[in-house]
Amino acid sequence: MSDWSKVTRPIPVPNELSKPFWDAAKQGVLALQRCQSCGHFQQPPYPTCVNCMSIDLKFEPVAGKGAIYAYTIMYHTGDKRFAPAVPYASIIVELDAAPGALLVGNLLEAPYTEAKVGRRVEVVFQPLNDDITLPQFRLARAGGAS
Amino acid sequence: MWDNRCKIAVSGVGFSQATRSAETPLAAHALQAVKAAVEDSGLAMPDIDGLATYPELPATGHTTVDGISIVSVNCMMAMLKLPNLTWHIQTGSVNIGGAVQQATNALLAGVCKYAVVWRAMHNPRGTYQNLPGAQATGPLQFTAPYGFGGPGQFHAVAYARWLERHNQQREKMATLTVTQRKHGLKNPHSYFKVPLTREEYLNSRMIAHPLCLYDCDIPVQGAVAIVLTTAERARDLKPRPAYLAGYGQRLVFEVAGRIPSLSNYMDAGRSSAQLTWQRSGFTPKDVDVAQIYDGFASSVIYGLESYGFCKEGEALDFIQGGRIELDGDLPLNTFGGSLSTGRIHGLWHIIEGVLQASGRAGERQVKDVNVSFVGASAPIVEGTTFIFVKEPY
DSSP, X not given: OOOOTTOOOOEEOOOTTTHHHHHHHHTTOOEEEEETTTOOEEXXXXXXXXXXXXXXXXXXXXXXXEEEEEEEEEOOOOSTTTGGGOSEEEEEEEETTSTTOEEEEXXXXXXXXXXXXXXXXXXXXXXXXXXXXXXXXXEOOTTSOO | OOTTTTSEEEEEEEEOOOBSSOSXXXXXXXXXXXXXXXXXXXXXXXXXXXXXXXXOOOOBSOOOOBTTTBOOHHHHHHHHOOTTOOEEEEOOTTHHHHHHHHHHHHHHHTSOSEEEEEEEEOOOSSOSBOOOSSEEOGGGGGTGGGTOSSTTHHHHHHHHHHHHHTTOOGGGGHHHHHHHHHXXXXXXXXXXXXXXXXXXXXXXXXXXXXXXXXXXXXOOBEEEEEEEEEHHHHXXXXXXXXXXXXXEEOOSOOOXXXXXGGSOHHHHHHHHHHHHHHHHTOOGGGOSEEEEOOSBTHHHHHHHHHTTSSOTTOHHHHTTTTTTSXXXXXXXXXXXXXXXXXXXXXXXXXXXXXXHXXXXXXXXXXXXXXXXXEEOSOTTTSOEEEEXXXXXX
């Protein structure tokens, strides 16, 4: 299992587009930008709906369950901040409720070898400081819905 | 078919030395390559009246200094002081292939007569791809906090998905890398001068699984250049020309900050290839030799499949059994690819496509080449495609 305890992560800086995402994450809620015209979810947030060009976009909470869409296991230790966690899994997650909107995360609480395309995961929240909480993922707990 | 089919040709080509570290400023490499291409054409520098490049350094976390880490059109203008210059451009959205296409368009428009396109690549000190410092701004706020965005990772995620969706094995990639290195040993400009064995490939260290060391091109400092002109003028120049039968570019859009390697590579590559097949009048079956961008070995998969050389999910089987050897059904990356020459981007692939079409590829020349195909960038990122022919038929 990757040891994340000694890793110092770059801190996200919210901007005009992304502030609602980080505000929600701080409250333990995963919220994604959704087009109010066609219903399309998108991540990262964008000035217009990439599906229908509408500018009527709002952030809406989404259920944090989904599947690993793709992944990589990082072995390179060029970045000394992340070197203590090598090898670690960076995963790309597609949420059941927001197909096409892809979120990046690490696979927490499991050996990196558990990262496989299609594996079920669920969101967990990892506070970085008083202002920023990072949405992360772990393997979906047995007995949980879907 | 394209009205301008075979009306533009590539004449001379030029190379600088490629070194691992940046002992001399990049501007000197670019100048060396440009001078060599002009000389190879049999032209003199005052004949050159068009300049185009794609200057970007694809490394992250390094400062940009013109003449040191990039060579802009402005820098080249300052060095050459061309007395008859009438046209220049720097491209952004489709990498160096876009610069070649813009030069083609300028020649067709009659706004210049002899255009030089160069690609100069710097190798910065330290790690090539760096995550940002203490703060992650812009699109990086959704990737860098997870340690995602370092060497190879953006390409590795797409490759992992491809392998698992198609129940394929990364070990089969050994054939591509070993064969390309063999081709590269017949290229005097190759960075690597020794063979690569299957065992070395299979035992090499992981960078970002499923990409191992030998799946990644080695960063170098170097430059290459070509001279483009009209077919009529090209016939009067020193080397045998290669005629441009058609070109295309990626038409699938990308949203800033989205994981680019995960978009549909089939749609992106197909869009560029379809334009190229349609404009040239050729099909994949007509191709005698192919250069397909290999900055990361996995990009060759997406090229072979999306351009129509094989079916989706089958590229790693397609390359087996001698098919990509110099005497195979589809000789591939016959100059050794970026995996042999080092990271100088797709102008090298275009140059090899030109040399094969014009019969100037020396020891690595494929026999009886008429149709020479080039995929000059990864189809999922900034893809462009070209077909060069020996005779303008």
